[in-house]
Amino acid sequence: MTQDKQFLIELSKMKMPFGKYKGRFLIDLPEHYIVWYKNKGFPNGKLGKQMELVYELQLNGLEDIVREIRIRF
Template identity: 45%
Template sequence: MKPEDLQRLVTATMPYGKYEGRPIADLPGAYLAWFARKGFPSGELGSLLALMLEIDHNGLRALLDPLRKRP
């Protein structure tokens, strides 16, 4: 993980599916867990989803709040 990955979680959006257009940081934990069971997509999207799952699973979503307020 790179420090910029945390910023990408609040700026990158889900490109497809039920939550298309929603920031990755706002995806529900159950949806992230579904990806973990089915397999994360390859590339940056999969890495970001896996990172967000870890953050959600450990109850650290508030860690991203200061990044949302950046200009």
């Protein structure tokens, strides 16, 4: 399995570990919340990279791809 594929599978199952939206799948976080993080700065590490990808996916209307991955894997 490629790293990109594994990253997407992990993103599809990742839930927000803290804050107002704790326990919600990252891909299902409200757009305004992700944009706020984009402006403030994403967290360091893997979570930040995942949230940055969520931002790009939401920006381009591609969230359903990650939801579909969650169902399949």
